[in-house]
Structures are given as structure tokens and as C-alpha cells.
Amino acid sequence: MSTFSIDVANTLAGFLVLASFLMLYQVRLPALLNMLGLHAFILAMAVAWQAYAQGAPELYVTALIALVFKAGVIPVALQRMVVRLGIHRELEAVTGIGLTMLAGIGLVALSLEVMLPVTAHADPLTREYIALALSVVLLGLLMMVTRRNAVSQVAAFLSMENGIDLAAAAAQGMPLVVEISIAFSVLIAFLVIGVFLFRIRERFDTVDVRALDEFRGERR
């Protein structure tokens, strides 16, 4: 494995972390969904590079799935949904973007600090790569925690799943069947969530998940 391909792989993974930060930073839903598309696109690039670097052709399929579904179909469908819900002009009430991003930086440092010693004897290609993948997952979780809008939570969930994919690509790939089934389960989850969103909106006239808390009586 040449240093060059390690550098490229790490840079692509780093770009994925950067895309996660860009998602954390967005407050408008359409911009957020664009970033989600970018996120998945970078993932596809990264997985494709792994396929090339490892000489593992089945990873090209994973990359293709990511490119078509995650970077193409899902963001476009979500965009349409947002327009149909009529929330594409709304600003999301996110408090403390700066603090959230600071927390995100802490998470990246944490995952590097945890993963680098653990993988000390691993393949140099995968060491920092896995650490970055873990930070993408953690950043996705952080975003799910800090957002209130159901659509952005879906986006955060999808970005988290991208992180898992990234890690899987480095670990010589999952079996293709598992990969495809995960992709389809995500798609189904997406459809179910989509249907639910419309039902939620019909009932509460909003997709702010705080409304759900109030319905369950969790607040006050």
C-alpha cells in the first residue's frame, strides 16, 4: 500500500468529517439536504477509492449504491417532501451552533484518542480512517440530539449511517448481501419515516418534535 493511496483515503475520510461539520452548521433545510447529498457523494468517492486501493471490486457496488441512492434519490425525495410540507423556507431554531461545533470537535478528538491506540497494530490504511469514520458516526448522533425538526433528524440519521459504511469499507468490506440489505432497510426506514412525517404534520401542524413531547406529556 503506497503512502499516496493512504493519504488520499485519509483525505477523503477527512472531507466526510468536514461534510458532517457543514451539516451541523446549516440551519436551512434545503441547504442541509444539499449537504447530505454532498456527504453521500464524498462517501461514494471514499468507498470507491478503497475499492481501488484494496483491489476489492465488490466495494465498487457499495460505492454505486451510495452514489445512486444516498447521494441521488434520497436527498431529492427529501427535498420534495420538504417543499410539500411547506417548511423549505423555515429557519430551524438551533441554539448555539458554535457550542455544538465545539462539542463536535471534542468528539473528533475523543474518537481519535480512543481509536488510535486500539488500532496501533492494524493496517496503516485503516488506522486513522476508522477513527475518522467513528467521528462521522458520533457527529451524526450529536446532530440527532441537537436538532428538533424531524426532517433534519432523518438527515442526521442518514449521515450516521454513512459513517458506518465508511468504517465497513475500510474493514475489507461487509459481505455484499449485508450491504444491499442495509441499503434497502435504510430506504424502507426512509419511506416509513416519510409517511410518518406527513401523519405527524396532519395531526400537529408541525414537524417540530417538541410537539410530540408535549403530546406525551413529557414537558411540564
Place this chain on the structure above:
Amino acid sequence: MILVLVCVLALLAAGVAGAVRARVPEGRPIVYGASLGACAVAGLTGLASIGLAPSTLTLPLGLPWIGAHLRLDALSAFFVFVVNLGGAGASLYALGYARHESAPERVLPFYPVFLAALNLVVIADDAFSFLFAWELMSLASWALVVAHHRAAENVRAGYVYLIMAAVSGMALLLAFGLLAGPGGHYDFASMRAAVATPGIAALALVLVLIGTGAKAGLIPLHAWLPLAHPAAPSHVSALMSGVMTKVAVYAFVRIAFDLLGTPPWWAAVLVLAAGGVTAVLGVLYAVMEHDLKRLLANHTVENIGIIFIGLGLAMAFRANGVAAGAALALTAALFHVFNHAVFKSLLFFGAGAVLTATGERDMERLGGLIHRMPGTSFAFLIGCAAISALPPLNGFVSEWLTFQAMLLRPDLPQWGLKVMIPTDGALLALAAALAGACFVKAFGVTFLGRARTQAATAAQEVDRWSLAAMFGFAALCLLAGVLPGALVDLLAPAVRALVGQSMPAQLALPWLSLIPVAAARSSYNGLLIFGFIAASTWLTIMVVHRFASHALRRAPAWDCGFPDARPQTQYTASSFAQPLRRVFGGALFAARETVTVPPPGDIGPARIEKEIHDPIWERMYAPVGNAVWRASGTMNRLQFLTIRRYLAMVFVALVALLLALALWQ
């Protein structure tokens, strides 16, 4: 050594003279003149003895079986120099400034004693004389803080100061108790020789950080500082901010670097965290402030943070055995000690001059003073640029050295340091940039624009003594900025004595550059930068005046076609800080703005009200204060018991102690 001691005695004598001759008009020149002379001699002695071998002296004073140990080594000598530089400047300034003093009998006796105590702290070589001098310093400065005791806020400031001074003294007392060990060796030489167990050393280090941090103004122990420093007369404010906080830094360096030996790495993380938080919060407090002297005092907190970042870096390198890094970081911290002593004194002198000329400390009631007080405003501008770390002045050099120290060894093994050092880099950069914002506000609102009140319109330039002191310090700012190598070489013996290595000699380098590690790594040449700026400014002016039109016309301000004759429509200090308040204040200070606009048809004024909370005061000091208040209320009942009950209490206490003794064995 002897010379410094003679100067201290001369200062004490001047204090007595001040007490005797306070009410006669010639008392003032006698006291301040004597202080000026004594400080000049002592400062030069300090400067001359930095490179010499340590000299010690034992006086048969104090506790009979110990005596008073004094020692002048390189570190002490450097601080003697800084203390007396500030002292001499303040005395020179006071020769003119104190003419307006309303209550000289409350200032003159204590001022020289304060200076003497500052000197004694840095040359003390045993715990007893150190603590004696430390408390004398606290008491003398307390007396000066409450000199104008008719204002209720000054009395409150004095009260808070006294409490914090007691906390500080207590923490240091306990720390020395731990360091002295069961043998009770209170002189520093035996403490240095003794090896404390890790637990004891850690506890002592935390206590020292509290004790000296409370004096220096480390957040969250800073609360007294913005109250007390502005309350004193301005030359004393300059001494308290510029010099007394440095003596606290001296105490920390002396104990943490000299007496305690090599610190554990987590201590460095602690100091770095305290320094970083102090730097940013201190400058944010200053940005929100519109009282000129309180702004400067809050800004002292920031600079103390910067110094402690340097000290924390030095500790981190020392804990990992990187002597070159420790030397660089410690040099940066001590360089900033000198810088801050110079420009903070200068700025307080300027604030005092404004106070004398207008009677105002509130910037919202000033403005346009650059026309009335050209000398003061020029010197103040130099101070503002220096404290904002702008080249080619001195503040830039010390912050630059701190950054170089951060970059020196990124491969320290401990994870805490790996995260803390880059974080501190960001905090230091943020603090430096906010300092620039803060001093644009301070200078712009006070000296520029149009006068906002009658008092500001009628201001007069201050006397020559004050101007001489201000211009002297402004020249020092420039000198230390263009010739930083001289100061670095001056610090070398002190640094070498503490961390075993010093920065490479600088003055021998071509063009008087500053090269901390290697030329390929980084270099800075203040002299050439200054030369280039001067040359290109001169060239530009020459070219423009040769080729451009010379016509100049004075006309009313344009202001996009909406000029307003009323000076109240200018940007005020509060409005200038509004963007920053909105960005940082919301989360940190719970800052809120409420705008009330009257409905159409109503001719009442629209109002904007701002509200700021100090989180540290409300969350930390107020609960502790209330708890003490309640506890003392409960204890108060003990005053009204019968004799029989008192006796019963004594009896119970005695039996309980005996029981404890029995169980112990």
C-alpha cells in the same frame, strides 16, 4: 543586595515622613521624590544583578530561631527591576498627578510602604518573611483602595479585596506548611532541598495556584480586581495592576518552578486551562465595560491569563523533560510580565490624566479628547497598540514567543496536553483579537469623535511630570518591541536557573533578529519591521506630496448626508460593544436587550435596555456569601448564652478532644 535593602528602608522612612508631613504641601514632593529615587536605585541594582551569582543575607529579625532570610538571585533581580520600574514611573507620575489628591494623609503614608512591601516579597527567602511581606503588601494596598472612603463602592471594593487577600494569604500559608514538612524548615533553601511526596506536592501546587491566583486575578478568583484596582488613586491603580499582579506571578514561579521541583503533567493542564479561560473571559468582561479604569482592570485579568498560559506551557515541557521548550515558554511568560507592567502602567496613567482633566471615568461621558490632550492621547494610543499585540511594539513579541513555544513540540505524550495546548492556542488568539476590539473601543470612544459632555469639552492637558512618565513608558513599549533580543538575553540567567536551559543568545545575531529555535523555523525582526514601516510611510508621504494635490478643505462631516449636530448621536461604548455582546454575551453573560417602541401616535421615547449578568459572581460568590451570612446568623446565638452553658461547652469540647486522643491511639 544591600543596596536594595537600603532602598526598602528608605521607602519605609518615606512612609513615616508621609505620615508626619501629610498635611503640609511639601509632603507630597518629599514622599514621591524619595520614592522615585529609591525605586530608581533599587531598579538599577536589580537590573545589574540579574547576571550575577545569588547573594544571600540573614537578618536577626522576625522569629528568633529563624531570622529573616533574604536572597537576590536572577529571578528576584528581574522582578526587583520590574517592580521598581513600575514604582519609579508611578512616583514620577504622582509628582504631578497627586497635586489634585483630596485626602493626601490617606495616601502618602501607605504608598512608600506598599512599594517597600512589593520589594520585600521578591527578595524574601523564607516562608515567614515572605508571608509577612505578602500581608504587608495586601494591607498597604487595601489602605490605598479605601483612601477615598466616602464613596460607598470604594468601601465595598475594599471589603471584597480584604476577603480575597485573606483567602490568598491562607492558601499560601497552608502551602508553605505542607512544603516545610514535619521538620518545620521554613527557609526556602531547605524547601528546595527537600523532596516532597507526590501527594503533598500536588496539594501544595493547587494551594499555590489558589493563593497566587487570587492575588493575580485568575478566574474565578478575579472578582475583587476590577473593583479594587480602579478605586485607588490612579498611580496606585497602575502599581496594583502593573506590579502587584506581577509579584503574584513571581510567587507562583518561585514556588512552582523553584521550590517544588518538576511538576506532574496534569498540573500543567490545570494551569493551561486556568490561563486560557482567564484570558478570554477577562477580555470579554473588559469589552462589556464602559468605565475606563474598570476596563483596564478587567484587561489585567486577560494579561494574567496570557502569562499563565506561558507558565503552563513551561510546566508541560518541564514535566516531559523538554528543557528547550520550557525555556522558550518561560521566557515568553516573563517577557509578558515586563510588557504588561509597562503598558498597563502607561494606560492607567492615561486614565488618571483623563480623570484629572475631566473628572470622569465613564467613557460614555467623554470623547474628542485628542484635540484637548494631544500628549496624553498619543501616549495612550501607543499603550493601546502595544497591549493589542500590534507590531512593532512589545506586546506582539511576547505573544509571538508564546505561539512559538506551542509549536515547538506537538508530540507530548499525554492526551490532556495534546488537547489543551491547541485549545489554548485558539483561546490565546481569540483573546488577542478581542483585546484589539476592546482598545479600539477604549481609545475611540474616549479620545476620538466629539465631546459628549461639558466636562470633556473643557478638558486641559495634564502637567509635565505626568506626561514625562507616560512618554517614558511609551518609549519603553517601542524599545522592547524593536529590540526584543536584549530583553530575552536579560532574562536568560533567570530562566536558566529555573529550568536548566535558556533560549539561545539573541543580541549576537545579525540584524538583531529574534530567533527562538532556528532561522528556518521562525524569526522576527522588530527593528527591521519598524524600519520598513517608517521608511514606506515616509516614502508614501513624500510621493503623495510630490505628485498629489495639496489642496485641503475643512467642511462639515458628510455622514452619508445625515449629519447630526448633537454629539449624543455618536456611537457610544455600549453601542460599539453591541455586536460582540450579542455574539458572546448571550451564552456567557445572559445578556439581553429589550427594545420598547411606543405605538404610532405616542410621542414618548423609544427605549433600548441592556441587561448583563456576571455568571461567576452570581453562581459562585453570591451563594458562598449568603451561606456565610446565614452561618454567622446562626452562630450569633452563641453570644447570648448563660455562663453555665458556656462552661458546659468548654467542658464538652475538652472531653471530646480527650476522647479523640484516646481513640487515636
Place this chain on the structure above:
Amino acid sequence: MIGALLVQLAQMALVLLAAPLLTGWVRRVKARLQRRRGPPLLQPYRELYRLIGKEAVIAENASWLFRTAPYLIFALTWVGASLVPTFATGLLFSWTGDLIAIIALLGAARFLLALAGMDIGTSFGGIGASREVMIASFAEPAMLMIVLTLALVAGSTQLSTIAEFMLASASLRVSLALALVAFLIVAIAENGRIPVDNPATHLELTMVHEAMVLEYSGRHLAMIELAASLKLVLSLSAIACIFVPIGLLRGSDGSGGYAIGLAAYAAKLAVAGALLGTFELAIAKMRVFRVPSLLGGALMLGLLATLLLYVARGM
């Protein structure tokens, strides 16, 4: 020695002469993209010439600070710009100041400009100064974090050494990618370009830089305008020499490379100017209070890059 001095002086003259041209080029690109013909490329020079020839009108209560500030601002920016490698590294005086010093020189220029804005005591001057320092209080720390990142990668804060390192052993690194994104954001903010500030607007509550210089006219305004163009050249040259050091003449090379170095520099500036113009057209001006989160993002990216380098040296 004399030759080296001449090269250094040529660099100083080059940045000065290139500055108005670059401004003209960016304007030209924007005009062409809007299907306007646009002013000629040399228009900024004519404007400077015209301003210098006019009488200077200053407000009645302007102080000495107001009159000297333009020259000092220009000189500080010029000194900063001549320390940046443009066509060659390792010039005679390149060691006098490192990247931190260059940032601080620009900071000093901004300090004076903000003070000059407050000198007359008008509301617009105050608003400009207040916003400028708010933007600077994010942009400067972000820039310093970028410097820390570069210095950790290249082992030096000297711009010449960094450029030579990048030229000799360039490799893809995560931290450098983060630093580049952050640098671009900071450069846009420092130069007052869209979306942070609009250099072509007046009489709007959104203006920052123009509000500060509102009271200037004649030769003083010419100096300020020239300093602003110079700052743009400085930023683009710094980005070019760090991230695209191709064609840069190294100190050790012979004199035959000057032509290549100059041609590469001209090409880089042209491409960067065209990209800047296109970007400015593609994006809308931001609300002033949205700017801190953009620049805060840059600061976070810089911090992240530095942190990555401290935790994992290979990043």
C-alpha cells in the same frame, strides 16, 4: 547582495502595481458574467490618479490621527504584502517577519482604520468600526489557527519555508484540506467581499468597510483604496504560495526561473481573481449577525485541523 536587494525591491513594486490591476480584473469578470461590458481593466489606476489630483475635504473636527492614518494603513499593508512570496521564495528580507507577523501587520492596519472611522464622531463611522472589530475578532483567531496548522505540517511559521516545504514534499493531508477551507473563508472576510461585506455598496445598513472610510476623500481615499487592493493581492498570494506553490522560484535556483515564476504568479492571480468574481456573483450577501457563525465555523475548522495534528501526526 545588490542583486538580492533588487529582487526584493522588484517584489515590493510588483505587488503595488498588480494590486489595482487585480481589482480591475475581478470587476471585469463580474461584469462579463452579468453580460455587461464593464469598466476597462485599467480603470482602478485612473481612479487612483483622479483621486490623487483632487482636493481633500475633511471634516471640521478631524484630528491628526485621521490625516496620518491612511499613509500608515497603506505602509503597514505594503510591508505585509512584500513579506509574502509571490514569484520566488527566500527573498533578501523574507526572514524579517513570519506569517504571524504578517497577520499582525494587517491587524495593525485594521486597528488604525477602525480608529479613523471613529475620529469624526458620526454614526456611520461608529457602525463600521464596531462591525469591523467584531468580524476581526473571529477572523484573526481563525487565521492564527490556520498558521498553527501550517506550522505543524511544515515545521516553520516562515512563509518562504512553508512554500518550499509544500513545493518539495506536498502530500494530501486532512488538516491541510481543513486549513484551506478555513483560509478561504477568512480571506473573504478579511477583504470585505461578498457574502461578508460588499465593496460596491453605499447607503446601506449592511456596509462595514465602506462605512469606516465614508469621510475620506482625495489623496487620503486613494491611499485607503490602494491599501484595500493590496490586501486582496496579499491574501491571494498567500493562498497561492501555500496551497498552489507550482512554478514558485526557490531561493537556491538560478536566475533563469524568474520568467517562469512571474508567469506562474500572473496565471495564479488571474485564476484566483476569476474564481473570486464568480463566487461573489453566485452567492448573496449575508446578514451581519450571520457572519460570526460563518467565521466561527472557520475558527472551528482551524482548531480541528490543529487538534488533528496534535493527536495524530500523520493527518
